[in-house]
Amino acid sequence: MTDHTHRTSYTDRTDQLVLNAFVYPEGHHEAAWRHPATTPERLLDPEYFVDIAGTAERGRLDAIFFADSPAVTGNVELRPGAGFEPLTLLSAIAARTEHIGLVATASTTYNDPYTLARAFASLDLISGGRAGWNIVTTVADVASANFGLTGHPSAEERYARATEFVEAVVALWDSFEEDALLVDPVAGRWADPSRVHPADYRGRYVSTQGPLNVPRSLQGHPVLVQAGSSNAGRALGGRFAEAIFTAHQRLEDAVDFAADIRARAVAAGRSEKDVKILPGLSPFIAATQKEAKELEAGFTELINPAFNLPTLNGLFDLDFTEDDLDTVIPLSAVRATGQTLDNNHSRSQVVAGIIERxxxxxxxxxxxxxxxxxxxxxxxxxxxxxxxxxxxxRAGAADGFNIMPPYYPGGLEVFVDEVVPILQERGLFRTEYPGTTLRSSYGLDVPENRWTVQRAGKAGRVPA
Structure with a gap:
């Protein structure tokens, strides 16, 4: 049940929007790659993504975000299903941009803390403090065989491991205190060893000694992002996340979710302002409502039902075929799964709500x-x-949005050129970047190093 104790009135909020560009290479509409407005032949061209990042930066957006899965998912015959590993691609983008944040997804189930901590810390240094890690536990069970496992761990086990994994990564990111590097060739001292610490993390699922061999960046460490809306995902997000990516169809549901996350953050000893809640929004934009509807219809006409039918069947254990396309989905089929009664499976919950309404x-x-x-x-x-x-x-349902253009690059360009200026005129969005790091764009504080806090005898975060 949602705890409304910490719900705040946001009508007169004075902060500004957070806006990310969620980069799905060809666009977020399933049929985008087939539409003449897209260029699918460029999906493996790094310059294509550099151009997208440049558009986002021109619009003063906070960040670009890449989803990822450690497996081929979906039907690669019917939609592009292969591409770059996001951290590698973002390193290339970092060299060609100055302000845009760089957020990548990485799994806590199919990685180890030291390797992942090192990779993100490196991107953070390369970019001057613009990196963010989207924490996921991986839903796709086909990933397990890619890592020599006989099966995909349960949701309970994945989230228990994720909690330890994040604790371990943050401990590694604290290895070097801010003043650890001396770089004194005259005295012959590169670093002060008393300011370099092992993580010495021991958990049930993950362990790591450290110290990490990458120092901290201008923003302390990468921004922690989380994208799960299940009960377990909310618990993880309320404890650790500095930004939450989420999906909602209705304002009232988004308000309840935001209130719940903010209450969880406060219960974890944090402030409501320590976490930015960012629902996804996929806008079809045109000069008139009629033209926007026509634009959307042009994409809808290109849908191949065979692509998403297995996904729908999998969500609710159904067995619809292409012969059943005009069948009304029975409520009994959805309610039998319990998806409308709890939020253990966040995406199923959203779809179940659509079916019921x-x-x-x-x-x-x-x-x-x-x-x-x-x-x-x-x-x-x-x-x-x-x-x-x-x-x-203003309703408090969101601190901003993950903008999900239905097609790239034009869908982002029209948002930047036509919508962003309106938001700027209303005082809702910046006209210039406030700094050079992702934290400065999000309005987040630089996290204190646990060892510096301990050394100073201050109250604050202590070693895990």
Whole structure:
């Protein structure tokens, strides 16, 4: 049940929006790669992504974000399903940009803390403090065989490991105190060994000795992002996350989710302001409502039901075929899974809500899923898009948004050129970057190094 104790009135909030560009190479609509507005032949061209990052930076957006999975998922015959490892790609982008944040997904189930801590800390140094880690436990069970495992761990085990994993990574990121590096060739001293510490982390699932062999960056360490909305995901996010990526169709659901996360953060000894809540928004934008609807329809016409049908069947243990596209999905099939009764499976919960409220046919629901995989799709003019962003922001449902253009690169370009100026005119979004790090863009404090805190005898975060 949502705890509303810490709900705040946001009507007159004076802070500004956080806006990320969620980069799905061809676009977030399932059929985007087939649309003439996209260039699928460039999806393995690094310059394509440098250009996208440049557009985001031109719009003064906070960050670009890349999702990732350690496996081929979906039907590669029907949609592009292979590409760059995001940390490698973001390192290339870092060299060609100055301010845009660089957020990548990495799994706590199929990595080890030392390697991941080193990779993200390196990106953070390379970029001058612009890195962020989107923490996931990996839903796709096909990943297990890629790592020599006989099966995918349960959700309970994955989240228990994730908690330890994050603790270990943060401990490693604290290895070097800010004043550890002396770089004194005259005295012959590179570093002060009393300011370099082992993590010495021992858990049930992960262990690491340290110290990490990468010093801290200008922003202390990468921003911790989390993208799970299940009960276990909320617990993890409330404890650790500095930004939460989430999916909501309705304002009231988003308000309840945000209140719950903020309450969990406070219960964990943090402030509500320590976490930015960022729902996904996939906007079809045109000069008029009619033109925006026509734009969306052009993508809908290209949907291949065979692509998302296995996903829908898997969510609720159904067995629909392409012969059942005009069948109304029975509520009994959804309720039998319990998805409407709890939030143990966040994406199923969102889809179950659509089914209960709208009673769609299989074809209609596949069309909804094709738009942004359960994230909110909005179709309208630049002013209308700006209005819905402002409404959610002022209602306390969001601190900003993960913008999920249905097609790239044009979908991001029109958002930057047509919507961002409106938000700037309303005083809701910056006209210049406030600093050079991702934390400065998000309005987050630099985390204190636990060893510096201990040395000073201050109250604060202590070694895990």
């Amino acid at each position: 709208e009673r769609p046919t299989v074809r209609q629901l596949l069309g909804r899923l094709a738009g942004a995989r359960g994230h909110r799709v909005f179709t309208g003019t630049p002013v209308q898009v700006a209005d819905t962003i402002e409404d959610w922001f």
